[in-house]
Amino acid sequence: MNADFTDVVTIEKETISGQIFPHEDVLPDTEAQRKRRRDAERAATLGNGYQGKLDIYFQTADGVTKRVQTTVWAAHEEYITLKAGATIPLRAILHFDFY
Numbered sequence: 001m002n003a004d005f006t007d008v009v010t011i012e013k014e015t016i017s018g019q020i021f022p023h024e025d026v027l028p029d030t031e032a033q034r035k036r037r038r039d040a041e042r043a044a045t046l047g048n049g050y051q052g053k054l055d056i057y058f059q060t061a062d063g064v065t066k067r068v069q070t071t072v073w074a075a076h077e078e079y080i081t082l083k084a085g086a087t088i089p090l091r092a093i094l095h096f097d098f099y
Contacts, residue, residue, distance in 0.1 A: 019088075021092040
């Protein structure tokens, strides 16, 4: 992904539940949304099989891009569940950074 993530606020996974997410999808492109779905499923596989962490870039309702480093436990139809038990709606996720 060639997005510019220089103005990113890094947060702890424990603060996810206090975030307010946008109602509209942050990715207007259908192919980008499909890729995000595949990446979410890959992240859940990585998290369950290897407890692998990754960076998740997402946007809050106020338009701020944030990053959290965490493990994804599950990818559902409309959201992901993180190791801490918090959830992030898929519509708010901009990018998964695997390493």
